[in-house]
Amino acid sequence: MKNRIIQIFLLGLLSACSGNKDSVETVPLNCDVYKITIPLDEAYYDSVTSHIADTSFVVLNEGNNIMFSCADKIIEYNNKYYILDQSALRTVVSFKKDGTSDIKYGRVGQGPGEYVFPWDMHVDETGVYVLDTNSKKIIHYTESGTFLSEQKIPFFADAFKRLKNGNFIFNTTPNGTQMPALIYTDSLMNPIARSMPYQEGYIGGCTTNEIFRNNNSGLCYYRSPSDSLAILDEDGKVHTFIVFDFLDKAISQKAKTDYLAFRRSKPSADYLRLVNSPIVVSDSTWIGLIEDGNSQYTIIFNPFNNKCGCRKFTKSSSVYDIIEPMSSDGKGTIVSLISQELENMCRDYVSLPDTIRNALNDGNRILLVNKFHF
Secondary structure: OOOEEEEEEOEOOEOEEOOOOOOEEOOOOEEEEEEEEOOOOOHHHHHHHOOEEEEEEEEEEOEOOEOOOOOOEEEEEOOEEEEEEOOOOOEEEEEEOOOEEEEEOOEEOOOOOEEOOEEEEEEEOOEEEEEEOOOOEEEEEOOOOOEEEEEEOOOOEEEEEEOOOOOEEEEEOOOOOOOEEEEEEOOOOOEEEEEEEOOOOOOEOOOOOOOEEEOOOEEEEOOOOOOEEEEEEOOOOEEEEEEEEOHHHEOOHHHHHEHHHHHHHOOOOOOEEEOOOOEEEEOOEEEEEEEOOOOEEEEEEEOOOOEEEEEEOOOOOOOOOOOOEEEEOOOOEEEEEEOHHHHHOOOOHHHOOHHHHHHHHOOOEEEEEEEEOO
C-alpha cells in the first residue's frame, strides 16, 4: 500500500535490554510504519457509521458500595463491564452485562489488597489486576473479588498490561531525562527489558487514560500528545507504528515535549491532538477522540489505507453519536458512555427512551452500545 513504509530502521528511537539491568544495548528494530492523514471532513465518517445496524443501552445500576464517580477506563470481559475510577471515588467495580452491580475490588487503604490511587487495571482469565501508583504495587484479585497477592514495582509507572506469556509491560512517567518509556518485567516484577526511551527534555503534560489498549492481536501503546502509536504483539514486541498527520493543525514539537508550558503560552492555538489511545473496532475500523483548544471531534479511520473522517461535537450532535467511546470487543461493537450532561448538549436528548432518560435523571450512567455490520 502506498502509505506503507517497509522496515523502517528506528535506530535511536527504540531500544531494548535483556538480562540484568546493567546489560543494556541499543538495538535497531525493523518496523512497518503507516501514516494516517487527519482531515476535518465528515464524508468517510458518515460512510462508516452508516453501517451501524444495532443500537442498545445498558443502565449501570449502582448499589451498596458498588458505585463510581468517573469512568476513566471501561473493560468489557467475560460478559461483564469493569470500570476504573482513578481519582474521584478511587475504586474498581464491575457490572454484569445487563447492568446489574456485581463486585468491588479492594478498597482505599495501605494494607494488603488495598490501594491509594488505583491508576490502571487489567482483566484476563487469571483475574483482575490493579496498579496503585502511590504504593508502587500491582494487586491481584480473583474475578469474584478475593484478594490473591500483591507485588511491589521497583519504579514509578502509570499504566500496565499483563502479557500473554505471563510477564508485564509498564509505561513509566517522564521526568525530562532519556529514560525508557516501556519497562518489561517477569511475573514477580523483576525488570527484564526496556524499550522506547523518552527524548531528552520530555516531561509530557497530558493525561492519557488509555495508554495501553487491547487490539485483535496484542496491544496498542499511545501517550498523549505524541502523534504516533505503537502496535505490539501479544508478548509486547513492537512491530508497527502508526503516524498521525494533522497537516496544518499539527501540534508543535515544543508542545510534545512540555504540553503544559505550551498551553500557557498559546492557550487558544489552532492545533489538534489525540486525547486518548484510539480504539480498535475491527481490523479496518478504528475510533478515536481529537481536540483543539475549544472543540472535540470523533474520528474514524483505517490506518492501513490512509482513510479518515471525523465529526465535530456540537449542540447539533445526536445523543446516539459516538461522543465518548470507551471500549470495544474488536469485532464491530463500540461502547460509549452517556451521562445526564448531554441533555443540554445534544439536539435530540428527548428522543431517548423514557426508561433511559429516567435512569439518567436518577443519577445512573448509561452505556450506549453500537454494533457495526460491515
